Amino acid sequence: MSKKQSEPAQESGSAPRGRGGSLHLSANKLRWGMLIGALGAVLAALVTMTVTGFDSDKVEAHQPGAEPVVRDKEFSSAAEGDCLSWTKPDRSDLVKVNCADKHLFEVAGVIDLSAYPGREFGDGTRHPDSLRMTELRDEHCVSAVQRYLGGRFDTRGKYTVNVMSPSPAGWQHGDRTLRCGVQVAATTTSPASTGSIAEGDQSKVHDAGTCLGINQNLPTDPVDCAQPHAVEIVGTVDLAANFTGGPPSEADQDKYVEAECNRLATDYLGSPDAIRNKTLTMFFDVLEPTSWLAGSHKLDCWLGKGVDREGFAPIVGSARGEILIDGQAPVPPPNTGRSTPAPLPGAAPLPPQPQPR
Template structure:
């Protein structure tokens, strides 16, 4: 019988019109009549099989040889005795346990840490162990971008990160860093660095951190995998020498035991990008400035921080003298149309113990910043791709050194822990 949603003239099973039930009118207590089958229409439920033309499908009857089809119960499956069945199941269980133990012995145990180490003693597992055990005062280094070769070493050796503090975000109140919390984005990590690591640097150095000096505050944090899968919430604050390109530079010695002055050795050339100095490069490559000398202001100013005017007056004379000595004579600057630049130390740097500045040789650009130079200042140089043309001799052999702020170290981007 068709439902109420089916069309009344839908063809029946055998090609005739389908039948619809007739419902008694409300209130008369009449029952639903069963429609009589029309000729050629579907059979009613009471029609015998032979009248319906139905055919018994194969397989509905008893098959020859099936259970119960033979006299005397022949063909009934033979049952296994209970004791024998129990011993068989026990043997299977023992075999499965032995196979599992052999597999673990051969392949090693997997862990659920963010390193996903496949076997004990792997390089990544060692890096994870190092990161989990370091404390303030320890020094770390690595060569791979994912820090999977992270090692702790003596701070007297070249390293990239000196730990100043450990922060456990799981102790934060609220659900921001709780189980199931979303991995912090770069903006939030930068806020955490300023909130926790900047004060940690001051505490670590007893209030003598130079924010304009050689070092910058760094942060290492759990990787996305470690955060989500292992629940790692540990941050490591530290100090590092920031490269202007964003990558840290090697350093030797503890920060507290050295001078935080941002200086380079004479002969070092700083690369150029968008007319501004970058990281040290070979002087045969394009660069912005070349370091000519390092001046220690403590010899001239043994007391408190000097004013910027006093520094400029002293450095103009001192950088002019030391640069001429470096280049081989006062005529070199004039003939190569180069200029001497120097920076200054503010009160914060002075109180933190910084006393040194660089004298730099370069060429000011027509607009802002520096012009690209190729070649060492004591040899053949090209400025903006051209040979410098010496100006007419005006009787002044050396251009006046110019105070020019050296590029400040950028705050390094927070870096993920080994993963």
């Protein structure tokens, strides 16, 4: 998906060809800016969940025929549609919770590795390493999530597909089941969500006033606006309020979302001139047809400072107050009022302008 850009106080053109004249971010660069969140979520997931599902430093011994440890009872009884949560880094306090409450993982399917051909996961085998767990996630969990949602999973939305496995102790005791599911995409620790993915909008949106951190000039997870960040969210546009039926065209989205983002920015900042005076740019996305058909209908309005072909400049402070852009206070452009247009070729000369006395 390509990120659109708009500077309402300056010249207007068709997105995404660099509205405002001073910013010319390529569509590819901005597309990578949007995808880094999903990429980071995958990398974080490999570290935190697909290795064991629990902290490998907390292995507990079992006697033959003994019951699994208490923490694995919740895991091994989790079924499709259950939501899981925990507070400890080793996830030893994992519990099933109501999906309407805050949770970290929603189960979309259960995979029994004991039915896998061969003896790869037989008795006495070692827990699969992170690479094998990633392969199992891709082999089984992507399709499991699609089945769970009736083919309506938004691969560009707020969730990412992941897998949980038994603890090392549970594996030693013979538990060979995996839980496929979804969690909120993030570049670091996955944040909690409320409500089942099967019942809600999967749009990757944030509350107004949220600032997205910056890494290698690209947006990452939400951070305090006093910390360096790439963009600030000024509001969210619900395209379903204006479009019905099939996916709206990119041109129709551009026209509607730009107007809505400019209105939201003015309300958020308190002045139609604030964006121009702070030398910032409004960015907005476009919904792909696959996202629309999956039920994602909302887009964020981003406020940031683009760097030509490099992504975003780091900003410190909320745009509602004083900010620093790349360590410097913004200098408002001069406002000389309305300029006199140049005469067309062959037109009569303009009358002399009165001179000040």
